[in-house]
Amino acid sequence: MKNDNMKNQYRINEQIRVREVRIVGEGESTVVPTRQALDMAHDQGVDLVEISPNANPPVCRLIDYSKFLYQQKKRQKEMKAKQVKVEVKEIRFGPQTDEHDYQFKLKHAKEFLEEGNKVRAYVFFRGRSILFKEQGEVLLLRFANDLEEYGKVEHMPSLEGKKMFLYLAPKKAGVAKKSQQARDRERLRVGDDESVAEAKEAERQQAPSNGGLFANAKISADALKKLTESEED
Template sequence: MNEAIQSKEVRLISENGQQVLPIVQALNMAIDMGLDLVQINESDPPVCKILDGGKYKFDLQKKEKQNKQNQKTIVTKEIRMSISIDENDFRTKVNSAIAFLTKGYHVKVSVRFRGREITHSKIGEELLANFCQEVSHLVNSSTSAILQGRILSILLKP
């Protein structure tokens, strides 16, 4: 804004069209009008407008704030189990997953294998299949079961 513009020439956009002017002449025009010379775009030469600088900054901040509010962040909740989970504990995990999915969260369901349990990976796959079947009415898409190290996991999306 004003003296912060470092170029010797600017492309000034005004009511009567656009023109390339020396920076000094553009600044004098802005001062005569009682307004500020605001750089809109950093090209060669920079694009500038004569307008109220305070109002322009306020409008930019307002636009940024509005864009920030419109962004939707995806939150992923994780539910961890082992292959030796009991029926009531399994039911509790399913209920918490249902609560997360109804709130719109993505849910990552993980089955952790300890020691030699990794040799029984079929049990873990069956556990995840049962879990998916319990929450299938709330799930639009899910990934296939992925084994990463000692953790078998699946991602459920509402």
């Protein structure tokens, strides 16, 4: 059925009933009477195929119709293959996500971004845990920083109801560069004492400049734990 639709998409030979047409091919174009164009097609053993009916005059090619349809199908297939379907992958955190769970989700986020997908990470706050939203913001900022090599921040952490969202888009292939933090980690593995000092200073400078958010997050964790236990009682 699909092939039939393509065959019926173009008028050929005697189906073309205008007075004159424009013949295109090999960088040339010529306006001739339709009867003459049909004779030319007959002499060459090909078809007169109308490829642009709305032009004035309509544009045609002298080509075997089966070959023409094959070229069109091939072109459509190539265009479809080039189309990249971008999906939005979600990563969910709790305000007290432990380190193991964090690293697990970080690994998946890297894979999503490398595949060309976007990432929407969010922290879900239950009950009165919304009072400690700073902790969720710190978590998302750390997440964005750890993914600096793979994605760019489209939208900084923002609270929407009981969820705080962070949006990341993949970096284009071939332009991703190692972040300063990644280079510092490599220096740490080498064990150079001087590099260790530089790495610590760089990490301190890269930390979010929000008046000690990381320190607040640590304090909030204990308070949040007590609050959750009181709710359960």
